[in-house]
Amino acid sequence: MEDLRQILFQIDTAYDRVSWHGPNLRGSLRGMTPALAAWRPSPGRHNIWELIVHAAYWKYVAWRRLTGAKRGSFPLSGSNFIKRPVEKTPGALRADLALLDEMHRQLRDAVAAVAPRELDRGSAQRGVTKRALLTGIAAHDLYHAGQIQLLKRMARSR
Amino acid sequence: MSVIQSLNDEYQRYKALAEAAIAQVGDEELGTAGGDGANSIEMLVRHIAGNLKSRFTDFRTSDGEKPWRHRDDEFESTSVTRGELLQIWDDGWSVLFREIGMLSDADLSATVTVRNQPLRIDEALHRSLAHVAYHVGQIVFMAKAMRGGAWQTLSIPRGKSEEYNRAASSETAAAHTAKLGKLSSKT
Numbered sequence: 001m002e003d004l005r006q007i008l009f010q011i012d013t014a015y016d017r018v019s020w021h022g023p024n025l026r027g028s029l030r031g032m033t034p035a036l037a038a039w040r041p042s043p044g045r046h047n048i049w050e051l052i053v054h055a056a057y058w059k060y061v062a063w064r065r066l067t068g069a070k071r072g073s074f075p076l077s078g079s080n081f082i083k084r085p086v087e088k089t090p091g092a093l094r095a096d097l098a099l100l101d102e103m104h105r106q107l108r109d110a111v112a113a114v115a116p117r118e119l120d121r122g123s124a125q126r127g128v129t130k131r132a133l134l135t136g137i138a139a140h141d142l143y144h145a146g147q148i149q150l151l152k153r154m155a156r157s158r
Numbered sequence: 159m160s161v162i163q164s165l166n167d168e169y170q171r172y173k174a175l176a177e178a179a180i181a182q183v184g185d186e187e188l189g190t191a192g193g194d195g196a197n198s199i200e201m202l203v204r205h206i207a208g209n210l211k212s213r214f215t216d217f218r219t220s221d222g223e224k225p226w227r228h229r230d231d232e233f234e235s236t237s238v239t240r241g242e243l244l245q246i247w248d249d250g251w252s253v254l255f256r257e258i259g260m261l262s263d264a265d266l267s268a269t270v271t272v273r274n275q276p277l278r279i280d281e282a283l284h285r286s287l288a289h290v291a292y293h294v295g296q297i298v299f300m301a302k303a304m305r306g307g308a309w310q311t312l313s314i315p316r317g318k319s320e321e322y323n324r325a326a327s328s329e330t331a332a333a334h335t336a337k338l339g340k341l342s343s344k345t
Contacts (some may be wrong), residue, residue, distance in 0.1 A: 012283050020289075139171075139288065146292035147295045
């Protein structure tokens with residue numbers, strides 16, 4: 001149980017629980033606007049909006065690999081980096097933020113249901129234990145939170 | 159896989175990601191601010207290394223924020239060469255890996271302190287990995303902006319996600335780290 005508590009601590013603090021290391025992923029998105037989310041530092045570079053959907057997609061993948069669920073249930077078509085925005089509206093941004101929250105909740109619920117003895121057994125990702133999968137997905141949130149903070153700063157300086 | 163091993167593998171992955179990004183930028187670009195006075199890659203390298211060196215020197219027996227660390231200086235521009243910068247980087251990481259190498263999962267519930275705050279060792283390691291991942295994401299982002307179209311991707315190539323997902327046989331952190339290491343040595 002202690003093991004599971006630590007993994008949930010990692011996942012929670014990387015996403016939306018108070019963290020020591022500065023903004024976590026959800027914190028980096030606080031007050032986000034469609035214009036800011038859609039801003040690109042140069043043509044072809046990802047914008048914050050795409051990072052939101054990318055993080056949601058990989059939470060989905062982690063959930064699928066953790067639970068062994070079949071492919072094809074991610075609500076959007078495409079994978080990894082999905083072009084955004086389709087519509088630059090507050091409603092469209094809210095919908096993608098809600099998708100991120102939902103993919104996080106789905107993953108967290110699945111993690112909480114893992115038997116601790118299962119953590120060091122394989123996931124549906126060949127060669128990767130459940131523990132390694134979950135340690136990786138928490139770090140992935142922060143990797144992109146750092147980038148979102150940088151993008152916000154760059155956008156506001158233009 | 160032990161808890162320590164999984165953390166060690168992720169640390170190695172993020173170290174390799176940063177190194178593969180740094181290898182792609184020119185010497186003068188290392189000191190270029192990320193926009194609007196934001197940190198340069200050089201500053202982030204010194205900050206990550208300074209943090210690791212402070213946190214993990216005498217990790218079990220002294221506070222993680224050492225009196226000899228001057229954190230604010232890590233964000234000042236300097237005129238270090240690439241070689242000097244990479245030496246600072248390696249020094250910080252070597253302290254971390256030496257300490258991790260001496261830990262086992264049985265040590266995880268023991269307590270260390272950071273700025274006088276007691277923390278379990280596993281929490282201290284998770285915090286540290288989070289800090290590293292956060293700033294490595296920024297290093298990679300800046301390096302990619304500097305290289306533009308000549309950037310060699312460090313993850314899944316654009317438009318290749320489906321192909322990658324069908325044959326994702328080497329996705330362990332260690333396998334990813336090894337691929338990144340080859341990329342760093344080529345550039």
